Each structure stands twice: as structure tokens, then as C-alpha cells.
Amino acid sequence: MVDATFGAGGYTRAILKTGATVIAFDRDPDAIREGRAAGIEGLTLVHSDFSAMEAAIDAPVDGLTMDIGVSSMQLDQAERGFSFQSDGPLDMRMAQDGPSAADFLNTADEEAIADVLYQYGDEPKSRRVARAIVAARPLTRTGELATVVRKALGHRPHDKKDPATRTFQAIRIHVNRDPAAGWRW
Ligand SMILES: C[S@@+](CC[C@H](N)C(=O)[O-])C[C@H]1O[C@@H](n2cnc3c(N)ncnc32)[C@H](O)[C@@H]1O
Structure with a gap:
């Protein structure tokens, strides 16, 4: 699954609980740093605008969420x-x-x-x-x-x-x- 707007990772954590693996994006370096520091299993975190996701994903994707806005x-x-x-x-x-x-x-x-x-x-x-x-x-x-x-x-x-x-x-x-x-x- 793809989480296009990782933020504090609430959506990602909920998706991971279903047994899926997640590739998540955020353009905010603070969100990425905190997400990486949390060491979440099953998650690949990409520091990028989600508009670049096509180039960053090389596996088939089953679903995608976008929680667009300010965190x-x-x-x-x-x-x-x-x-x-x-x-x-x-x-x-x-x-x-x-x-x-x-x-x-x-x-x-x-x-x-x-x-x-x-x-x-x-x-x-x-x-x-x-x-x-x-x-x-x-x-x-x-x-x-x-x-x-x-x-x-x-x-x-x-x-x-x-x-x-x-x-x-x-x-x-x-x-x-x-x-x-x-x-x-
Ligand atoms: C509303 S928050 C997401 C909250 C998240 N669903 C959670 O559970 O914590 C939106 C996040 O999207 C990020 N964001 C907004 N526009 C973006 C873009 N074009 N590319 C990547 N991230 C973006 C913001 O930096 C912010 O961290």
C-alpha cells in the first residue's frame, strides 16, 4: 500500500496492522526524520513530494491513501x-x-x-x-x-x-x- 502523506504516521500504522507493507512519502524532512527514528517494521519511507511517486515505486501497488493538507x-x-x-x-x-x-x-x-x-x-x-x-x-x-x-x-x-x-x-x-x-x- 502507498501512504502519499505520511505526516505523523497514523494512517501508515493502521494500514500496517492489516498485514500490508507500506511505502510512504512526505515532503517534510521533520516527518521523515521522526518516522525513521520510530523504526517501523514493514515501512519504506521516502522523502519526496508525492508527485514523484511513480518513479520511486517499483513494485505492484494494491491501494493508495492521500491525507492532503497541513499536519x-x-x-x-x-x-x-x-x-x-x-x-x-x-x-x-x-x-x-x-x-x-x-x-x-x-x-x-x-x-x-x-x-x-x-x-x-x-x-x-x-x-x-x-x-x-x-x-x-x-x-x-x-x-x-x-x-x-x-x-x-x-x-x-x-x-x-x-x-x-x-x-x-x-x-x-x-x-x-x-x-x-x-x-x-
Ligand atoms: C494531514 S498530514 C497527514 C497526516 C497522516 N495521515 C497521519 O496519520 O499522521 C499531511 C502531510 O502531507 C504532507 N504533504 C503535503 N503535501 C505533500 C506533497 N505534495 N508531497 C508529499 N507530502 C506532502 C505534509 O508535509 C504533511 O506531513
Whole structure:
């Protein structure tokens, strides 16, 4: 079986319990390091984007799972810069490689930022948020970005959903897009 998104290995461990062997992928070096350190029997762990799985698998495969998204390990570690709930460097790179969220937000033009917020975050006020981001540059911390977005959109303390949620989702998706798929800013 293939686990395309190993993370903390919950899916892989459950699949191994059925008696299958597993080849698992993750682009995050921390997930791979921790998975290897656990010494899990029956598991081959590959540090790679899952888009390269075809080249990495040379045996017949019976099934595949993809649990796509950010992992709780990534969200919980403030220094990875994914979370607006705890302050950290504005990073958000799953592979810990390439341009970070700060690189994007501090260099892209306002229109490109608005497009990302609209396309990947469904942010209806994308232009207003992009304008506020550009006016507040340079941004280096997740806490700063969250404050800028909340101010731009008006944050009421009892709002069910933090107004920064859509912006963080959009930037996370953009920063982690496959460059081969043609991202640019
Ligand atoms: C939601 S977590 C998976 C959690 C996992 N199912 C578990 O039980 O612990 C998603 C994982 O997929 C990884 N990931 C996201 N996009 C990826 C990609 N294109 N290639 C490889 N891994 C990716 C992330 O680094 C993250 O560790």
C-alpha cells in the first residue's frame, strides 16, 4: 500500500496492522526524520513530494491513501510559521525549502497577493486584505500578519471563525504549490 502523506504516521500504522507493507512519502524532512527514528517494521519511507511517486515505486501497488493538507505536527510548532494562533516566523514551507510566506508577502505586488487570497482562500475582501498587507510590509511574524488581516476585516472577539483563517489557508497553499505547476509572483 502507498501512504502519499505520511505526516505523523497514523494512517501508515493502521494500514500496517492489516498485514500490508507500506511505502510512504512526505515532503517534510521533520516527518521523515521522526518516522525513521520510530523504526517501523514493514515501512519504506521516502522523502519526496508525492508527485514523484511513480518513479520511486517499483513494485505492484494494491491501494493508495492521500491525507492532503497541513499536519497537526506542522500547525502545533509555532516556529514552522503555519499558525495564526501562536506567533512564529512567517514561513509555512512544508518542505522547508524554497521561498517562504514572508518572501512572497514582502515582494509580490498587491494584485498578485489579492489573486492568491481570492483563488486559494475564497477571501471575498481579498483586495482590501492585500492592500493592508502591502501597507504593513515588511512582515516577518505570523502574529503580525494575523493582526493586519483582523484589522483590515474587522475582528469581533466573539466571531466564530478568525478572519485570518482564509488568508492563512491561501498563503499556505500558494507557498506549497508545486513550482512545476507554474507558480510565480
Ligand atoms: C494531514 S498530514 C497527514 C497526516 C497522516 N495521515 C497521519 O496519520 O499522521 C499531511 C502531510 O502531507 C504532507 N504533504 C503535503 N503535501 C505533500 C506533497 N505534495 N508531497 C508529499 N507530502 C506532502 C505534509 O508535509 C504533511 O506531513
